[in-house]
Amino acid sequence: MGMGAVQVFFLLQLWALIDMARCSSLSGLRVELTHVDSNGNFSKFELLQRAALRSSHRVARLTSADGGSGAVVKATDAGSGQVQASVHAGSGEFLMDLAIGTPSLAYSAILDTGSDLIWTQCKPCVRCFLQPSAVFDPSISSTYKKLPCTGELCHALPTSRCAAAFDCKYLYTYGDSSSTQGVLASETFELGSDAKPTAVPGVAFGCGDTNVGNGFSQGAGIVGLGRGPLSLISQLGLGKFSYCLTSLDQSKKSPLLFGSLADLSASEGTVAVQSIPLLKNPQQPSFYYLPLKGITVGGTRLQIPSSAFALQQDGTGGVIIDSGTSITYLEAAAYRQVKRAFLNQVQLRAADGSDVGLDVCFSLPAGASSVTVPKLTFNFDGADLDLPAENYLIADSSTGLLCLTIMGSRGLSIIGNFQQQNLHILYDLKQEILSFVPTQCDKL
Incomplete structure (x- = not known):
């Protein structure tokens, strides 16, 4: 072995020891996250419009690798203006x-x-x-x-x-x-x-x-x-x-926790922590895939074919959770069912949401302070995620619109960060499990 090779060998051994020492001394870490638009003084719908535009570019990226306060929205079981702004992709x-x-x-x-x-x-x-x-x-x-x-x-x-x-x-x-x-x-x-x-x-x-x-x-x-x-x-x-991601229209930072601090016990209350397995895709090894089995709207389990969310042998399809996409995107066959269910169950007149960048919007009644909308539940293998209404519908009295923050995609489905708001979500890479519990994130 030549001198140069010996030097490289010993340097590699030294760095390995340094790395081991670093990992043994560091047990937990807290970092604060800031939303990219938090200091922009945007209204709620301006925030939504900007996030929707960024999300459309983001989903194209991922799939090619495969002010104004609104009306209060209340979720129940079944039966019970255009903005000009500079937006980066x-x-x-x-x-x-x-x-x-x-x-x-x-x-x-x-x-x-x-x-x-x-x-x-x-x-x-x-x-x-x-x-x-x-x-x-x-x-x-x-x-x-x-x-x-x-x-x-x-x-x-x-x-x-x-x-x-x-x-x-x-x-x-x-x-x-x-x-x-x-x-x-x-x-x-x-x-x-x-x-x-x-x-x-x-x-x-x-x-x-x-x-x-x-x-x-x-x-x-x-x-x-x-x-x-x-x-x-x-x-x-x-x-x-x-x-734990704070609400879209809040300026407070969101906590990102590592190691021993990534503990859901501080978030536990009357609602139990739920866990689901993390799936792997050898074709896209960086992504966090989830076993989504179905979707329930207003208490009715939709007739979505099992193939809609399946991870195929060639690496296509499947469902990932992503912090960098705001809108949730569902494979076309699943999205058609979700869109139809909301159009049938929301007792409001459908409206054009193209200025916002969304597909399903409704006109709010004049002077409305609250509206009744169907509940939305993601049915995973081993857990059901019951979303609060503000995690999938955004209402704004200044524009008179109520919009669904879900869109259609081809192949890959993505659970976006609107749907993750005020959920404490734990990624356990050793156990290959994702756990979640509802939490008031600005108080964590």
Whole structure:
């Protein structure tokens, strides 16, 4: 074995020991998430319109990889204006604050449960988008290290090439042809509260000098929270994470919890925690697939064919849960049934929702303070998710519209974050289980 190979071997062993020490000392972590539109002073329907537009781009990406307060909406069992605004396509809906390097540089990154790679823009830029914070300069950080081409994380990249032993160049693409490319490196990341952040050394990330995509400029990069080895949850080695998303029109931040802090016991009340298995798709290993078996509207289980939500052997179809998509998208055969059920059961006149970007809308009666709508339940294998009305219908008295935040898709179905509001959702990667319980997220 030559001297260069010996040096590489011992460096790899040293980094492995550092990684083990990091994982043994870190047991739990809390990070606050900010909605991308929270500081925009938008009305409720402006927020909805912007989220719907971003979601339409987001679902295209994922499937190609396969002010005004409204009326109160009350859910019951069966029987019982156009806005001009600059909207980016969007890679996600929530930002997390972090810092990188020594000395540290603070920035915000888009949280993405649909991908793995952590990356930020780096100097010297070949092609970089405008971002809210300064671009990271690795040349002035004492803790920046390029990762070796022989390492497991370099091999975990979907596309990489090596110009030298410590020069793992990557290309990471997303379904809409947006991409980042640069060098895979390691750095010290600071995560958690501004008052007392937690320093985590040796986090592998993409130092991108060529980054192309319309939706990236909401932050300075992406933090992947998928199921692969490059994602933040995998690198932290804590085995589980949870989040609790506050309501769309609230400015309060949403908690993201890792490890020992990702505990649903604090959210338990009169409603029991429910759990369902997480499914895997070898063709899309980053996604979190769920066993959705059916949908109930107003107490009636819809006649949806079993094939509508099935994960096919070729990797197509199935149902994922995604924090970066606001609208829920259902495969066409299922969506037709849901649309028909709401049009039949909501006793209001149908209205045009194209200005909002939604398909099923109704006209609110003049002066209405409340309306009665059918309950919506997602029937999973092992659990039923009974959604509160505000998680699938949004009413706005200023426009006079009541709109269903569900749309149709082809093949892949996506449970969006509107439907996840005020649910504490736990992803247990070791047990491969997803658990949830209704929670007032702004109080968690």
